[in-house]
Amino acid sequence: xxxxxxxxxxxxxxxxxxxxxxxxxxxxxxxxxxxxxxxxxxxxxxxxxxxxxxxxxxxxxxxxxxxxxxxxxxxxxxxxxxxxxxxxxxxxxxxxxxxxxxxxxxxxxxxxxxxxxxxxxxxxxxxxxxxxxxxx
Numbered sequence: 001x002x003x004x005x006x007x008x009x010x011x012x013x014x015x016x017x018x019x020x021x022x023x024x025x026x027x028x029x030x031x032x033x034x035x036x037x038x039x040x041x042x043x044x045x046x047x048x049x050x051x052x053x054x055x056x057x058x059x060x061x062x063x064x065x066x067x068x069x070x071x072x073x074x075x076x077x078x079x080x081x082x083x084x085x086x087x088x089x090x091x092x093x094x095x096x097x098x099x100x101x102x103x104x105x106x107x108x109x110x111x112x113x114x115x116x117x118x119x120x121x122x123x124x125x126x127x128x129x130x131x132x133x134x135x136x
Contacts (some may be wrong), residue, residue: 018126021119022073028116029070029089036063052099062092073123079133086124093117 035045036059046056069085072078096113 014126015128018123018128021123021126025089025116025119025123026070026073028119029066029073033063033067033070036060036066051105052103054099066092076130079131082127082131083133086120089120090117090124093120 038045038059045059049056049058065088069089072081072085073089093113093116097110097117100109100113
């Protein structure tokens, strides 16, 4: 296998991994929003917010933000909006980790936000050039 073929295979693998991670991140954003709007969780999210010291209305703000981020991550173009969507998603998961640490939650409560934080960072890092902001 020559070097050009090797680079092409790596590029294709990188793109496949990007789309898997980004698709999963968008799916999780929509699912998270449905929990935030109390459509699926039967009050679990409200209970968690109270445990962390946040008012229940914070879920509406978070739900709208995550719901808006999902299509932005998947649709073509809009590189500036994509940066904001990634940054907002990053803040949600980093904030969840920090909140759980500050209130002394069990370490198992950190697993899911940590995994989603890693998925967010990996999706951002692997995004193709067509989905990046070009700075001149």
